[in-house]
Amino acid sequence: MTHARTPASALAKAPELARLFAEGAAAADRDGRLPVDNFRRLHESGLLQLVIRRDRGGLGGGLADAVRAVSTIAQGESATALILAMHYIQHGQIAIESGYWPQALADRLVRSSLERGALINAAYVEPVNGSLAHGAVPHTRARRVGDHWLLSGHKKYVTGIDGLSWLRTIGVTDEAEPRIGFFLVPADAPGIRVERTWNTLGMRSTSSEDVIFEDVRLPLENFFGDAPTAEGLRNSPFDGIWYLLLVAAVYHGIAQAARDDIVRFAREHAPGSLGAPLASLPRFQDAIGQIEVWQTAARRLLHSIGRDYDEAVSAGNADERLDGLAADASVARLAVIRDAIQVTSLALELAGNRGVSRDNAFERYHRDTLAARAHNPQAHLTRLNLGNRALGQKRVTPLRDGAAQADRIEALVP
Template identity: 30%
Template sequence: MKNLYIRTDEQAQWMEQIEKHKEEFLSEAQIADKQAIFPKKGAAILKKLGYPLITVPKKYGGQGLGTYDMVLIQETIAALDENLSLSLGWTLGVLGELYEKNLWEKEKLETFAEKTNKGIYINRAVSEAITGSPTRGGRPGTQAVRTETGWILNGRKTFTTASPVLDYYLVSAWIEEFKKVGFFLIPHHQQGLSLENTWNVMAMRGTRSDDLVLTDVKLQEEALVELPNHPRGKGINGWLLHIPANYLGIAQAARDYALHFASTYQPNSIQTVIAELPNVQHLLGEIELELEKARLVLYGVAAAYDDKNRRPLLTNEISVAKHTVTNAAINIVDKAMRVVGAKSLQLSNPLQRYYRNVRAGLHNPPMDDMTIQKLAITALQE
């Protein structure tokens, strides 16, 4: 990471802490991808470092860092283990939004802070096979029915990222009596809650985004933490920037590998390393250009979001950052593979992993088509 983007002592300290565990992250990343298992060792290291508290406000016992800090940390981790970064980034995003927007009642936020202070991993369980992406507005098939003492939930959630290490799930469910969707806080050990190993994919294999199955899950009344009439979703959510930060980290890792390869590889058909060849330099230059543009957009938007005076002026910038960075990252990995050539397709080569994993960014929210449409609508309205 260039010093240009490290602005505070806290950021520098996090970079140093991550660097100390660099080899552990790198080693587990290969195993996680090959065996499709969650990088639990890396998750344990980050929890010990206080990672789950990064985006929790200081008044609730957290570190109180902003979206810019989160982006910097996420990109750095992703360059070492993208499965780990994407998986646990959801905890940072969920907690950041939760406390910033006060999505729960004050008493519930304070009670939950006692749990977050111990260092927990949490994610929303929203996606379902029948709805497709939840960002497109489908009504969940998961049902919450009121009982004399609370609620009973039944349903199945897909894409439950980081499921093997989550301490809590925020589960969306349709509440018929309200004719609305509510979110329920459920601990991982809750009776009736189970995981089904359905994650059989070519990309982000280590995220273990398995199915969460809820069978007559009995909950107390207070488990409904986000009331159906809460104005959740109003305004932009800068905490989603953890997603493009992850793919920028992959792009950085691909760039570093290609640069090292070009600087050290010399076939016997030429008198120097391939980095001296004009066509290779052109590819490397294009990679640098794409990286600079993507990074300036991402960090620029994060800085604007953290500025309370500038935040109200933002409209589609979060979506633009995700679209720009993700597509640039895909392009960067492609060019890196062109530099390395056929060797990049070897299963022992990390570039083939980056190539598979970076494409997953297209399927993380917000989707490209929705971003483009919103830009058009905003322009027409203005």
């Protein structure tokens, strides 16, 4: 068990862990293999328990602490950081104690994380309907049989499945009046099958495979956050802010690793024809200066929004500030990922032939940041929502099962 007693003491261990994780990053990427041992070390360091409340046995860290941890770990190994981010999203929501998570389920998740480092992630996307952001009712169905549910369905891109203990998935009941909601599923439950489909350009070691549920037996109390299907899913309003900021923090960390490597390369590499390090060239000075602009702006944006969120929670007025914080987090995600891609692209270009060699990390950094574009919600949907917010209106996507329905615009102001 960890000796960390405060968020600061756990975070102080993150840089050394990142250096350790970096030693296996290239092999994990090459083999498309999740570096599961990294999570044992995260548990031992206290970082897995970072955002669990103190009165539950955790360290009591907030969103700003989570941003720092994720960004630092991403500098060493990107898949580990992404799965850590997804774990924090669920536990950060529990820590708010808004009544969204049933107490018994929250207690079980917290206890398993503290005792054995159990990881949790969401499993929402489906092969046919894709993401609920596009307005589809999930095909995953739950049949009630006596005192339990039998859950069946197919989910895609379940990040970290080879290391998870829990899945939070979305499904619809087979009742006369169907309900849509969340199911908490043990990842080792009978009836779960993993299909190896993850073969991508970047983030290759995230183990983001397909998961098939075939009559997975669950207690009735493992269904929560439910509403009539016609009303749509009841997402926790806090969920999105954690998700947007922590996903962005992953790619900021990868870009920071590229920044550090290109600075080191420029200082140390001295071509014979030049007779001096590349750092002496104005072209390199200018380009690395531009990287500093992108990375500094991204870091300040992520950390300031994280602090604003934590301050709002501490002051007890987070509900009042949710809309503004969510909009800021959406902007941060777009800007940070855009700049991370630019950082890794420029670093690769500056490194020349070494940049595209698999013997160096530059090309992996760039491939990993390009993969950021696949995360929901897609950039154009985020811009639409931000634009409509500025225009005093909102876009409403009705849930649908089959036939397409057009989005509608509702005015927020006269």
